[in-house]
Amino acid sequence: MSSSPITIATSPPTPPAINTNFVLPSTSPLSAGFGDRYNRRISVNLGSSDNVRHPKVLHPVDNEGLRLLILENISQEAVAVFTAQGFRVDHFAKAMTEDELVAKIPEYHAIGIRSKTKITERVIKAAPKLLAIGCFCIGTNQVDLITAAKAGIPVFNSPFSNSRSVAELVISEIIALSRQLFQRAYEMRTGVWNKQSKGCWEIRGKTLGIVGYGHIGAQLSVLAESFGMRVLFYDVVNIMPLGSARQVPKLSNLLAEADFVTLHVPELKETTKMISTKELLQMKRGSYLINNARGQVIDIPALVEAVKSGHIAGAAIDVFPMEPGANNVPFDNQVNSWAAELCALPNVILTPHIGGSTEEAQRMIGEEVAAALTSYLNYGSSYGAVNFPEVDLRAISADQSNHIRICHVHKNQPGVLKQVNEVLSPYNVEKQYSDSKGDVAYLMADIADVSQADVNKLRAIISKTPANILTRLLA
Ligand SMILES: NC(=O)c1ccc[n+]([C@@H]2O[C@H](COP(=O)([O-])OP(=O)(O)OC[C@H]3O[C@@H](n4cnc5c(N)ncnc54)[C@H](O)[C@@H]3O)[C@@H](O)[C@H]2O)c1
Numbered sequence: 148m149s150s151s152p153i154t155i156a157t158s159p160p161t162p163p164a165i166n167t168n169f170v171l172p173s174t175s176p177l178s179a180g181f182g183d184r185y186n187r188r189i190s191v192n193l194g195s196s197d198n199v200r201h202p203k204v205l206h207p208v209d210n211e212g213l214r215l216l217i218l219e220n221i222s223q224e225a226v227a228v229f230t231a232q233g234f235r236v237d238h239f240a241k242a243m244t245e246d247e248l249v250a251k252i253p254e255y256h257a258i259g260i261r262s263k264t265k266i267t268e269r270v271i272k273a274a275p276k277l278l279a280i281g282c283f284c285i286g287t288n289q290v291d292l293i294t295a296a297k298a299g300i301p302v303f304n305s306p307f308s309n310s311r312s313v314a315e316l317v318i319s320e321i322i323a324l325s326r327q328l329f330q331r332a333y334e335m336r337t338g339v340w341n342k343q344s345k346g347c348w349e350i351r352g353k354t355l356g357i358v359g360y361g362h363i364g365a366q367l368s369v370l371a372e373s374f375g376m377r378v379l380f381y382d383v384v385n386i387m388p389l390g391s392a393r394q395v396p397k398l399s400n401l402l403a404e405a406d407f408v409t410l411h412v413p414e415l416k417e418t419t420k421m422i423s424t425k426e427l428l429q430m431k432r433g434s435y436l437i438n439n440a441r442g443q444v445i446d447i448p449a450l451v452e453a454v455k456s457g458h459i460a461g462a463a464i465d466v467f468p469m470e471p472g473a474n475n476v477p478f479d480n481q482v483n484s485w486a487a488e489l490c491a492l493p494n495v496i497l498t499p500h501i502g503g504s505t506e507e508a509q510r511m512i513g514e515e516v517a518a519a520l521t522s523y524l525n526y527g528s529s530y531g532a533v534n535f536p537e538v539d540l541r542a543i544s545a546d547q548s549n550h551i552r553i554c555h556v557h558k559n560q561p562g563v564l565k566q567v568n569e570v571l572s573p574y575n576v577e578k579q580y581s582d583s584k585g586d587v588a589y590l591m592a593d594i595a596d597v598s599q600a601d602v603n604k605l606r607a608i609i610s611k612t613p614a615n616i617l618t619r620l621l622a
Contacts, residue, residue: 202542205525205552205621208602213278213524214254218242219261221283222513232521249273257520259283266290271298278619279303279523281516285503292534296587299556299617301532303519307362308511309503313411313439314366316502318374320463321407324435325350327461329496346433346460351375356405358398358421359412359440360386367409368392379404383417402429407437414441422446427453433460439502442468448485454492461494465502474499527554527591527621536582536589543593550577551597552621553605558614559588567592570608574601587616597622 207213213234217226220240229236234257242263243251252258252274259281260266266280271294280290282304290302323329325348334341355371357364357380368378368389378392381401388394395401398421402408408430412418422436423446430436436459438445445464453459469482478499480486490497519531528539543550553571557563564581567590574594581590597605602620610618 201545203545203547203550205527205543208551208606208620208622211256213256215257215259215520216251216255217259218264219283221259221261222510224510225259225283225513225517228514228517228521232525234524245270252277257281257524259516259520260289262286262289264289266295268294271295271300274298274300278617279520281520283512283516285309285512287533290534293585296534296585297616299587301523301529301535303516303523303531304533305512305515308515309505309508310362310366312505312508313363313502314370316465316498317363317367317409317437317439317463318370320437320439320496321350321355321371321376321409321435323496324407324437324461324463324494325353327494330494350407353377353406354379354404356380356401356408357392358382358401358408358410360384360388360392360394361411363439364409364411365389367411398426399429402426403431405434406431407435409437410440410444412440412444414443419443420446422450424449424452427459430459432458435460436462438463439465442466442470447483447489451485451488451492454495461496462492463496463498464489465498466500470500525621527552527619529589534584535587536584538580538582538589538591540578540580540591540593547595549597550593550595550622551602551605553590553592553594553609554617554619554621555590555592555609555615556617557588557590557612558616559583559586560614563588563612563614564590566612566614567609570605570612 215229215234215236217229217236217238219242221238226236226238242260245265245267248264248266248270252270253276255274256276257279258266258277261282261284266289268291271277271291277298277300280295280300280302282290282302285304285306287302287304292302295302327347331341352375354377357367357378360368360380360382364380364382368380371378372390372392378390379395379401380386380388380392381395381398386394395404408422410422412421418441421444427436427449436445436450447464447468450459450462454462467483471478471482478486489495522528522530523532526542529535530537530539540552543552555567568576571592571594574597577593577595579590579592581588583589602622606618606620609615
Protein backbone atom coordinates (compact mmCIF):
# COMPACT_ATOMS: atom_id res chain seq x y z
CA MET A 148 0.00 0.00 0.00
CA SER A 149 1.34 3.45 -0.77
CA SER A 150 2.02 5.18 2.50
CA SER A 151 1.47 8.80 1.59
CA PRO A 152 -1.83 10.07 0.30
CA ILE A 153 -2.29 12.39 -2.62
CA THR A 154 -3.77 15.39 -0.85
CA ILE A 155 -6.16 16.91 -3.32
CA ALA A 156 -7.37 20.05 -1.58
CA THR A 157 -6.39 21.79 1.59
CA SER A 158 -8.28 25.02 1.03
CA PRO A 159 -10.87 26.12 3.58
CA PRO A 160 -14.47 25.43 2.65
CA THR A 161 -15.54 27.56 -0.28
CA PRO A 162 -19.08 28.00 -1.53
CA PRO A 163 -19.78 24.83 -3.48
CA ALA A 164 -21.23 24.65 -6.92
CA ILE A 165 -24.98 24.46 -6.59
CA ASN A 166 -26.28 20.92 -6.56
CA THR A 167 -27.38 19.68 -9.95
CA ASN A 168 -28.77 16.45 -11.33
CA PHE A 169 -29.75 15.03 -8.00
CA VAL A 170 -30.89 11.48 -8.66
CA LEU A 171 -33.64 10.13 -6.48
CA PRO A 172 -32.97 6.60 -5.32
CA SER A 173 -35.60 4.03 -6.18
CA THR A 174 -36.54 3.75 -2.54
CA SER A 175 -37.20 7.43 -2.03
CA PRO A 176 -40.78 8.40 -1.27
CA LEU A 177 -40.71 10.64 -4.34
CA SER A 178 -39.96 7.72 -6.61
CA ALA A 179 -41.96 5.07 -4.84
CA GLY A 180 -44.74 4.73 -7.42
CA PHE A 181 -43.91 2.32 -10.17
CA GLY A 182 -45.02 4.85 -12.77
CA ASP A 183 -42.10 7.01 -11.70
CA ARG A 184 -39.54 4.33 -12.46
CA TYR A 185 -38.59 5.92 -15.74
CA ASN A 186 -38.73 9.47 -14.38
CA ARG A 187 -36.18 8.84 -11.69
CA ARG A 188 -33.62 11.36 -12.87
CA ILE A 189 -34.85 14.69 -11.59
CA SER A 190 -32.72 17.61 -12.59
CA VAL A 191 -32.52 20.27 -9.86
CA ASN A 192 -30.65 22.88 -11.80
CA LEU A 193 -31.06 25.48 -9.14
CA GLY A 194 -28.16 27.65 -10.12
CA SER A 195 -28.95 28.30 -13.75
CA SER A 196 -31.79 30.79 -13.67
CA ASP A 197 -32.30 34.15 -12.00
CA ASN A 198 -35.99 33.36 -11.64
CA VAL A 199 -35.51 30.61 -9.08
CA ARG A 200 -34.80 31.05 -5.38
CA HIS A 201 -31.19 30.07 -4.84
CA PRO A 202 -30.56 27.53 -2.09
CA LYS A 203 -28.44 28.54 0.82
CA VAL A 204 -25.15 26.70 1.04
CA LEU A 205 -25.07 25.03 4.44
CA HIS A 206 -22.03 24.36 6.58
CA PRO A 207 -21.66 22.64 9.96
CA VAL A 208 -22.00 25.28 12.67
CA ASP A 209 -18.92 23.99 14.47
CA ASN A 210 -17.12 25.08 11.30
CA GLU A 211 -14.70 22.19 11.26
CA GLY A 212 -13.46 21.66 7.68
CA LEU A 213 -14.60 18.26 6.49
CA ARG A 214 -11.91 15.66 5.70
CA LEU A 215 -12.53 12.73 3.37
CA LEU A 216 -10.49 9.54 3.11
CA ILE A 217 -10.85 8.10 -0.40
CA LEU A 218 -9.39 4.63 -1.05
CA GLU A 219 -9.11 2.08 -3.89
CA ASN A 220 -8.46 4.54 -6.69
CA ILE A 221 -11.97 5.90 -6.87
CA SER A 222 -12.63 7.93 -10.01
CA GLN A 223 -11.25 11.43 -10.42
CA GLU A 224 -14.78 12.63 -11.24
CA ALA A 225 -15.80 11.75 -7.68
CA VAL A 226 -12.74 13.46 -6.24
CA ALA A 227 -13.56 16.55 -8.32
CA VAL A 228 -17.06 16.67 -6.82
CA PHE A 229 -15.59 16.66 -3.30
CA THR A 230 -12.90 19.24 -3.95
CA ALA A 231 -15.50 21.52 -5.54
CA GLN A 232 -17.26 21.47 -2.16
CA GLY A 233 -14.08 22.58 -0.40
CA PHE A 234 -13.63 19.22 1.34
CA ARG A 235 -10.08 18.14 2.07
CA VAL A 236 -9.57 14.84 0.25
CA ASP A 237 -6.81 12.30 0.92
CA HIS A 238 -6.84 9.90 -2.00
CA PHE A 239 -5.09 6.51 -1.87
CA ALA A 240 -4.86 4.07 -4.78
CA LYS A 241 -5.13 0.92 -2.65
CA ALA A 242 -7.39 -0.60 -0.04
CA MET A 243 -6.44 -0.41 3.66
CA THR A 244 -6.31 -3.23 6.18
CA GLU A 245 -8.37 -3.05 9.35
CA ASP A 246 -5.29 -2.02 11.39
CA GLU A 247 -4.36 0.69 8.91
CA LEU A 248 -7.91 2.02 8.96
CA VAL A 249 -8.12 2.03 12.74
CA ALA A 250 -4.95 4.15 12.82
CA LYS A 251 -6.06 6.50 10.07
CA ILE A 252 -9.81 6.95 10.37
CA PRO A 253 -10.13 9.02 13.59
CA GLU A 254 -9.38 12.25 11.70
CA TYR A 255 -11.95 11.77 8.93
CA HIS A 256 -15.59 12.78 8.49
CA ALA A 257 -16.30 10.49 5.53
CA ILE A 258 -14.70 7.56 3.77
CA GLY A 259 -15.05 6.33 0.18
CA ILE A 260 -14.24 2.70 -0.60
CA ARG A 261 -14.87 0.00 -3.19
CA SER A 262 -15.28 -3.67 -2.38
CA LYS A 263 -11.82 -4.52 -0.98
CA THR A 264 -11.79 -2.31 2.12
CA LYS A 265 -13.73 -3.76 5.02
CA ILE A 266 -15.41 -1.33 7.38
CA THR A 267 -15.80 -3.49 10.47
CA GLU A 268 -17.27 -2.76 13.89
CA ARG A 269 -13.71 -2.13 15.15
CA VAL A 270 -13.11 0.46 12.42
CA ILE A 271 -16.41 2.22 13.11
CA LYS A 272 -15.66 2.34 16.84
CA ALA A 273 -12.31 3.97 16.04
CA ALA A 274 -13.99 6.72 14.00
CA PRO A 275 -15.49 9.34 16.34
CA LYS A 276 -15.87 11.96 13.61
CA LEU A 277 -17.17 9.68 10.87
CA LEU A 278 -20.45 10.99 9.40
CA ALA A 279 -20.91 8.93 6.22
CA ILE A 280 -19.54 6.00 4.21
CA GLY A 281 -19.61 5.87 0.41
CA CYS A 282 -19.33 2.48 -1.31
CA PHE A 283 -18.28 3.31 -4.86
CA CYS A 284 -19.69 0.03 -6.15
CA ILE A 285 -22.94 -1.92 -6.24
CA GLY A 286 -22.65 -4.05 -3.09
CA THR A 287 -22.32 -2.97 0.53
CA ASN A 288 -21.45 -6.34 2.17
CA GLN A 289 -17.98 -5.02 3.01
CA VAL A 290 -19.48 -2.63 5.57
CA ASP A 291 -20.96 -3.59 8.94
CA LEU A 292 -24.20 -1.80 8.08
CA ILE A 293 -25.94 -2.32 11.41
CA THR A 294 -23.06 -1.02 13.50
CA ALA A 295 -22.73 1.93 11.13
CA ALA A 296 -26.44 2.78 11.45
CA LYS A 297 -26.31 2.52 15.24
CA ALA A 298 -23.38 4.95 15.19
CA GLY A 299 -25.49 7.36 13.10
CA ILE A 300 -23.51 6.73 9.91
CA PRO A 301 -25.44 6.30 6.65
CA VAL A 302 -23.89 4.13 3.93
CA PHE A 303 -24.41 5.09 0.28
CA ASN A 304 -23.83 3.00 -2.86
CA SER A 305 -24.76 3.05 -6.52
CA PRO A 306 -26.95 0.09 -7.41
CA PHE A 307 -28.14 1.10 -10.87
CA SER A 308 -25.31 2.99 -12.57
CA ASN A 309 -24.30 0.01 -14.68
CA SER A 310 -27.74 -0.93 -16.07
CA ARG A 311 -26.93 0.24 -19.60
CA SER A 312 -23.64 -1.67 -19.62
CA VAL A 313 -25.46 -4.91 -18.77
CA ALA A 314 -28.19 -4.28 -21.36
CA GLU A 315 -25.58 -3.74 -24.09
CA LEU A 316 -23.75 -6.92 -23.11
CA VAL A 317 -26.98 -8.90 -23.44
CA ILE A 318 -27.56 -7.54 -26.96
CA SER A 319 -24.06 -8.65 -27.92
CA GLU A 320 -24.70 -12.10 -26.44
CA ILE A 321 -27.99 -12.50 -28.31
CA ILE A 322 -26.22 -11.88 -31.61
CA ALA A 323 -23.16 -13.96 -30.68
CA LEU A 324 -25.31 -16.94 -29.66
CA SER A 325 -27.56 -16.83 -32.71
CA ARG A 326 -24.50 -16.74 -35.00
CA GLN A 327 -22.47 -19.27 -32.95
CA LEU A 328 -19.84 -16.56 -32.94
CA PHE A 329 -17.74 -17.78 -30.02
CA GLN A 330 -17.70 -21.32 -31.40
CA ARG A 331 -16.44 -20.15 -34.82
CA ALA A 332 -13.92 -17.75 -33.29
CA TYR A 333 -12.59 -20.50 -31.00
CA GLU A 334 -12.25 -22.90 -33.94
CA MET A 335 -10.28 -20.32 -35.96
CA ARG A 336 -7.91 -19.82 -33.05
CA THR A 337 -7.29 -23.54 -32.99
CA GLY A 338 -6.60 -23.53 -36.74
CA VAL A 339 -10.00 -24.85 -37.91
CA TRP A 340 -11.86 -23.21 -40.83
CA ASN A 341 -15.54 -24.11 -40.38
CA LYS A 342 -17.81 -21.81 -42.43
CA GLN A 343 -21.47 -22.70 -41.97
CA SER A 344 -24.96 -21.21 -41.85
CA LYS A 345 -26.89 -24.14 -40.37
CA GLY A 346 -28.31 -23.13 -36.98
CA CYS A 347 -27.23 -19.50 -37.48
CA TRP A 348 -29.91 -16.81 -37.46
CA GLU A 349 -30.53 -13.09 -37.71
CA ILE A 350 -32.10 -11.70 -34.56
CA ARG A 351 -34.56 -9.53 -36.54
CA GLY A 352 -38.09 -10.83 -36.05
CA LYS A 353 -37.13 -13.16 -33.19
CA THR A 354 -38.80 -12.99 -29.77
CA LEU A 355 -36.89 -11.87 -26.70
CA GLY A 356 -38.34 -12.86 -23.32
CA ILE A 357 -37.14 -10.63 -20.47
CA VAL A 358 -37.64 -11.96 -16.95
CA GLY A 359 -37.55 -8.97 -14.57
CA TYR A 360 -38.42 -5.63 -16.22
CA GLY A 361 -36.49 -3.32 -13.91
CA HIS A 362 -33.61 -0.98 -14.66
CA ILE A 363 -31.76 -3.44 -16.88
CA GLY A 364 -34.74 -5.29 -18.36
CA ALA A 365 -36.39 -2.04 -19.48
CA GLN A 366 -33.20 -0.68 -21.12
CA LEU A 367 -32.75 -3.97 -22.89
CA SER A 368 -36.35 -3.91 -24.13
CA VAL A 369 -35.74 -0.65 -26.01
CA LEU A 370 -32.42 -1.80 -27.47
CA ALA A 371 -33.87 -5.15 -28.60
CA GLU A 372 -36.80 -3.52 -30.40
CA SER A 373 -34.43 -1.27 -32.28
CA PHE A 374 -32.84 -4.49 -33.64
CA GLY A 375 -36.27 -5.59 -34.89
CA MET A 376 -36.95 -8.07 -32.09
CA ARG A 377 -40.36 -8.71 -30.58
CA VAL A 378 -40.21 -8.23 -26.80
CA LEU A 379 -42.18 -10.05 -24.11
CA PHE A 380 -41.55 -9.66 -20.43
CA TYR A 381 -42.56 -11.27 -17.18
CA ASP A 382 -42.38 -9.42 -13.87
CA VAL A 383 -44.07 -9.85 -10.49
CA VAL A 384 -45.14 -6.19 -10.71
CA ASN A 385 -47.52 -4.83 -13.37
CA ILE A 386 -45.41 -2.52 -15.45
CA MET A 387 -46.16 -0.10 -18.28
CA PRO A 388 -44.32 -1.64 -21.24
CA LEU A 389 -41.87 0.47 -23.22
CA GLY A 390 -42.30 0.63 -26.99
CA SER A 391 -44.27 -2.34 -28.27
CA ALA A 392 -43.15 -4.75 -25.55
CA ARG A 393 -45.86 -6.91 -23.96
CA GLN A 394 -46.11 -8.15 -20.38
CA VAL A 395 -47.21 -11.76 -20.00
CA PRO A 396 -49.03 -13.03 -16.91
CA LYS A 397 -46.91 -16.12 -16.24
CA LEU A 398 -43.30 -17.14 -16.61
CA SER A 399 -44.46 -20.23 -18.51
CA ASN A 400 -46.12 -18.00 -21.17
CA LEU A 401 -42.81 -16.25 -21.76
CA LEU A 402 -40.79 -19.47 -21.82
CA ALA A 403 -43.14 -21.02 -24.37
CA GLU A 404 -42.93 -18.10 -26.81
CA ALA A 405 -39.39 -16.68 -26.55
CA ASP A 406 -36.47 -17.52 -28.83
CA PHE A 407 -34.14 -15.91 -26.28
CA VAL A 408 -34.83 -15.85 -22.55
CA THR A 409 -32.80 -13.38 -20.49
CA LEU A 410 -32.92 -13.04 -16.71
CA HIS A 411 -32.84 -9.70 -14.88
CA VAL A 412 -34.29 -10.43 -11.45
CA PRO A 413 -32.75 -9.83 -8.03
CA GLU A 414 -31.42 -12.66 -5.88
CA LEU A 415 -34.34 -13.67 -3.68
CA LYS A 416 -35.69 -16.88 -2.23
CA GLU A 417 -38.32 -16.91 -5.01
CA THR A 418 -35.76 -16.39 -7.77
CA THR A 419 -33.34 -19.10 -6.61
CA LYS A 420 -33.23 -21.74 -9.36
CA MET A 421 -36.25 -20.11 -11.00
CA ILE A 422 -34.95 -21.73 -14.21
CA SER A 423 -34.48 -25.47 -13.63
CA THR A 424 -35.35 -28.67 -15.54
CA LYS A 425 -39.11 -27.99 -15.69
CA GLU A 426 -38.67 -24.41 -16.97
CA LEU A 427 -35.97 -25.44 -19.46
CA LEU A 428 -38.37 -28.00 -20.91
CA GLN A 429 -41.03 -25.26 -21.19
CA MET A 430 -38.63 -23.25 -23.39
CA LYS A 431 -38.86 -23.69 -27.16
CA ARG A 432 -36.58 -26.31 -28.68
CA GLY A 433 -33.56 -24.49 -30.15
CA SER A 434 -33.98 -21.41 -27.95
CA TYR A 435 -31.23 -19.70 -25.93
CA LEU A 436 -30.84 -18.77 -22.25
CA ILE A 437 -28.92 -15.76 -20.93
CA ASN A 438 -28.13 -15.00 -17.28
CA ASN A 439 -26.46 -11.76 -16.27
CA ALA A 440 -28.49 -11.41 -13.05
CA ARG A 441 -27.32 -13.58 -10.16
CA GLY A 442 -25.61 -16.95 -10.06
CA GLN A 443 -28.32 -18.74 -8.08
CA VAL A 444 -31.11 -17.90 -10.51
CA ILE A 445 -30.32 -20.79 -12.88
CA ASP A 446 -29.92 -24.45 -11.94
CA ILE A 447 -26.70 -24.88 -13.94
CA PRO A 448 -26.50 -28.71 -13.91
CA ALA A 449 -30.04 -28.69 -15.39
CA LEU A 450 -28.88 -26.25 -18.08
CA VAL A 451 -25.89 -28.47 -18.87
CA GLU A 452 -28.27 -31.38 -19.51
CA ALA A 453 -30.59 -29.21 -21.63
CA VAL A 454 -27.70 -28.04 -23.84
CA LYS A 455 -26.26 -31.55 -24.14
CA SER A 456 -29.68 -32.88 -25.24
CA GLY A 457 -29.91 -30.17 -27.92
CA HIS A 458 -33.12 -28.72 -26.44
CA ILE A 459 -31.32 -25.46 -25.64
CA ALA A 460 -29.20 -24.19 -28.55
CA GLY A 461 -26.85 -22.10 -26.46
CA ALA A 462 -26.43 -19.99 -23.35
CA ALA A 463 -24.53 -17.00 -22.04
CA ILE A 464 -23.68 -16.97 -18.34
CA ASP A 465 -21.97 -14.03 -16.61
CA VAL A 466 -22.73 -14.88 -12.97
CA PHE A 467 -22.18 -18.07 -10.99
CA PRO A 468 -23.27 -19.46 -7.62
CA MET A 469 -19.62 -19.39 -6.49
CA GLU A 470 -17.18 -16.97 -8.09
CA PRO A 471 -13.40 -16.78 -7.59
CA GLY A 472 -12.48 -13.95 -5.23
CA ALA A 473 -9.65 -12.58 -7.40
CA ASN A 474 -8.42 -12.43 -10.99
CA ASN A 475 -6.09 -15.04 -12.49
CA VAL A 476 -7.27 -17.86 -10.23
CA PRO A 477 -8.84 -20.97 -11.75
CA PHE A 478 -12.55 -21.29 -12.49
CA ASP A 479 -12.80 -25.05 -12.02
CA ASN A 480 -14.64 -27.85 -10.24
CA GLN A 481 -13.23 -26.69 -6.91
CA VAL A 482 -15.18 -23.46 -7.31
CA ASN A 483 -18.35 -25.06 -8.73
CA SER A 484 -18.56 -28.86 -8.98
CA TRP A 485 -19.95 -28.74 -12.56
CA ALA A 486 -17.50 -26.14 -13.95
CA ALA A 487 -15.60 -28.50 -16.29
CA GLU A 488 -18.78 -29.86 -17.86
CA LEU A 489 -20.15 -26.36 -18.41
CA CYS A 490 -16.89 -25.11 -19.94
CA ALA A 491 -16.86 -28.03 -22.40
CA LEU A 492 -20.27 -27.23 -23.94
CA PRO A 493 -20.50 -25.81 -27.46
CA ASN A 494 -22.13 -22.40 -28.02
CA VAL A 495 -22.06 -21.49 -24.35
CA ILE A 496 -20.52 -18.09 -23.60
CA LEU A 497 -18.98 -17.80 -20.15
CA THR A 498 -17.80 -14.44 -18.81
CA PRO A 499 -16.35 -13.49 -15.38
CA HIS A 500 -19.16 -11.28 -14.02
CA ILE A 501 -18.38 -8.41 -16.40
CA GLY A 502 -21.98 -7.33 -17.06
CA GLY A 503 -21.58 -3.95 -15.37
CA SER A 504 -17.84 -3.55 -15.84
CA THR A 505 -17.32 -0.59 -18.14
CA GLU A 506 -15.50 2.69 -17.72
CA GLU A 507 -18.79 4.56 -18.18
CA ALA A 508 -20.41 2.62 -15.35
CA GLN A 509 -17.43 3.29 -13.08
CA ARG A 510 -17.62 7.01 -13.87
CA MET A 511 -21.35 7.13 -13.16
CA ILE A 512 -20.86 5.22 -9.90
CA GLY A 513 -18.25 7.82 -8.91
CA GLU A 514 -20.52 10.74 -9.69
CA GLU A 515 -23.60 9.23 -8.08
CA VAL A 516 -22.00 8.20 -4.79
CA ALA A 517 -20.07 11.48 -4.57
CA ALA A 518 -23.34 13.40 -5.06
CA ALA A 519 -25.09 11.35 -2.36
CA LEU A 520 -22.24 11.83 0.13
CA THR A 521 -22.05 15.54 -0.59
CA SER A 522 -25.78 15.95 -0.26
CA TYR A 523 -25.67 14.28 3.17
CA LEU A 524 -22.63 16.15 4.45
CA ASN A 525 -23.79 19.57 3.23
CA TYR A 526 -27.58 19.34 3.39
CA GLY A 527 -28.35 16.38 5.66
CA SER A 528 -30.23 14.45 2.93
CA SER A 529 -29.97 10.71 3.50
CA TYR A 530 -31.71 9.69 0.26
CA GLY A 531 -30.05 6.61 -1.18
CA ALA A 532 -28.70 5.35 2.17
CA VAL A 533 -28.93 1.56 2.39
CA ASN A 534 -28.85 1.21 6.20
CA PHE A 535 -30.55 4.35 7.36
CA PRO A 536 -33.93 6.11 7.21
CA GLU A 537 -34.20 8.16 4.02
CA VAL A 538 -35.04 11.77 4.89
CA ASP A 539 -34.74 15.06 3.05
CA LEU A 540 -36.13 18.60 3.21
CA ARG A 541 -36.45 21.17 0.45
CA ALA A 542 -33.57 23.64 0.48
CA ILE A 543 -33.30 26.68 2.71
CA SER A 544 -33.12 29.58 0.27
CA ALA A 545 -30.24 32.06 0.20
CA ASP A 546 -32.41 34.93 1.49
CA GLN A 547 -33.32 32.96 4.64
CA SER A 548 -30.07 33.97 6.28
CA ASN A 549 -30.88 33.17 9.91
CA HIS A 550 -32.41 29.75 9.28
CA ILE A 551 -30.65 26.66 10.53
CA ARG A 552 -31.09 22.98 9.78
CA ILE A 553 -31.10 20.43 12.58
CA CYS A 554 -30.07 16.87 11.62
CA HIS A 555 -30.81 14.64 14.59
CA VAL A 556 -30.02 10.91 14.42
CA HIS A 557 -31.51 9.13 17.42
CA LYS A 558 -32.56 5.79 18.79
CA ASN A 559 -35.94 4.72 17.49
CA GLN A 560 -37.87 4.89 20.74
CA PRO A 561 -41.05 6.59 21.96
CA GLY A 562 -41.06 10.19 23.12
CA VAL A 563 -38.06 11.51 21.19
CA LEU A 564 -39.98 13.84 18.88
CA LYS A 565 -41.92 15.29 21.81
CA GLN A 566 -38.67 16.05 23.63
CA VAL A 567 -36.98 17.60 20.63
CA ASN A 568 -40.05 19.62 19.68
CA GLU A 569 -40.23 21.00 23.19
CA VAL A 570 -36.66 22.26 22.73
CA LEU A 571 -37.68 23.79 19.39
CA SER A 572 -40.99 25.25 20.62
CA PRO A 573 -39.76 28.86 21.09
CA TYR A 574 -38.85 28.96 17.39
CA ASN A 575 -40.76 28.83 14.15
CA VAL A 576 -40.19 25.30 12.76
CA GLU A 577 -40.47 25.99 9.03
CA LYS A 578 -40.41 22.35 8.00
CA GLN A 579 -39.66 19.03 9.59
CA TYR A 580 -39.50 15.39 8.50
CA SER A 581 -38.65 12.24 10.36
CA ASP A 582 -38.42 8.56 9.52
CA SER A 583 -37.05 5.41 11.11
CA LYS A 584 -35.43 2.17 10.00
CA GLY A 585 -34.83 -0.58 12.53
CA ASP A 586 -33.28 0.83 15.70
CA VAL A 587 -32.39 4.18 14.17
CA ALA A 588 -34.50 7.26 13.42
CA TYR A 589 -33.58 10.49 11.70
CA LEU A 590 -35.22 13.88 12.10
CA MET A 591 -34.52 16.91 9.93
CA ALA A 592 -35.97 20.29 10.89
CA ASP A 593 -35.44 23.82 9.51
CA ILE A 594 -35.84 26.56 12.13
CA ALA A 595 -36.29 30.27 11.43
CA ASP A 596 -34.88 33.28 13.26
CA VAL A 597 -32.15 31.62 15.27
CA SER A 598 -29.44 33.85 16.73
CA GLN A 599 -25.82 32.72 16.81
CA ALA A 600 -25.98 32.39 20.60
CA ASP A 601 -29.06 30.16 20.32
CA VAL A 602 -27.43 27.89 17.74
CA ASN A 603 -24.85 26.55 20.18
CA LYS A 604 -27.41 26.29 22.96
CA LEU A 605 -29.81 24.31 20.77
CA ARG A 606 -27.15 21.87 19.71
CA ALA A 607 -25.99 21.31 23.26
CA ILE A 608 -29.53 20.65 24.55
CA ILE A 609 -30.57 18.28 21.71
CA SER A 610 -27.27 16.39 21.89
CA LYS A 611 -27.97 15.69 25.57
CA THR A 612 -31.42 14.13 25.03
CA PRO A 613 -31.31 10.47 26.10
CA ALA A 614 -31.95 8.96 22.66
CA ASN A 615 -29.37 11.13 20.87
CA ILE A 616 -26.92 9.34 18.55
CA LEU A 617 -25.66 12.30 16.57
CA THR A 618 -26.85 15.88 16.21
CA ARG A 619 -25.52 18.18 13.54
CA LEU A 620 -26.54 21.76 12.92
CA LEU A 621 -26.07 23.23 9.46
CA ALA A 622 -26.32 26.97 8.86
N1 LIG B 1 -23.78 -9.11 -14.31
C1 LIG B 1 -23.55 -7.96 -13.72
O1 LIG B 1 -22.43 -7.48 -13.68
C2 LIG B 1 -24.70 -7.22 -13.10
C3 LIG B 1 -24.66 -5.83 -13.05
C4 LIG B 1 -25.75 -5.15 -12.53
C5 LIG B 1 -26.84 -5.85 -12.03
N2 LIG B 1 -26.83 -7.21 -12.04
C6 LIG B 1 -27.98 -7.96 -11.52
O2 LIG B 1 -29.05 -7.84 -12.44
C7 LIG B 1 -30.29 -8.04 -11.76
C8 LIG B 1 -31.30 -7.00 -12.19
O3 LIG B 1 -30.82 -5.71 -11.90
P1 LIG B 1 -31.75 -4.41 -12.07
O4 LIG B 1 -30.89 -3.25 -11.75
O5 LIG B 1 -32.48 -4.43 -13.36
O6 LIG B 1 -32.77 -4.68 -10.87
P2 LIG B 1 -34.18 -3.95 -10.63
O7 LIG B 1 -34.41 -4.04 -9.17
O8 LIG B 1 -34.23 -2.63 -11.27
O9 LIG B 1 -35.21 -4.90 -11.41
C9 LIG B 1 -35.52 -6.20 -11.00
C10 LIG B 1 -36.91 -6.54 -11.53
O10 LIG B 1 -37.17 -7.91 -11.23
C11 LIG B 1 -38.52 -8.01 -10.82
N3 LIG B 1 -38.70 -9.23 -10.05
C12 LIG B 1 -38.42 -9.46 -8.74
N4 LIG B 1 -38.73 -10.73 -8.41
C13 LIG B 1 -39.21 -11.32 -9.53
C14 LIG B 1 -39.69 -12.62 -9.84
N5 LIG B 1 -39.73 -13.58 -8.90
N6 LIG B 1 -40.12 -12.86 -11.08
C15 LIG B 1 -40.08 -11.89 -12.04
N7 LIG B 1 -39.64 -10.63 -11.81
C16 LIG B 1 -39.20 -10.36 -10.57
C17 LIG B 1 -38.77 -6.75 -10.02
O11 LIG B 1 -40.14 -6.45 -9.91
C18 LIG B 1 -38.02 -5.72 -10.87
O12 LIG B 1 -38.85 -5.15 -11.86
C19 LIG B 1 -29.94 -8.02 -10.28
O13 LIG B 1 -29.88 -9.35 -9.81
C20 LIG B 1 -28.56 -7.44 -10.24
O14 LIG B 1 -27.83 -7.91 -9.13
C21 LIG B 1 -25.80 -7.91 -12.57
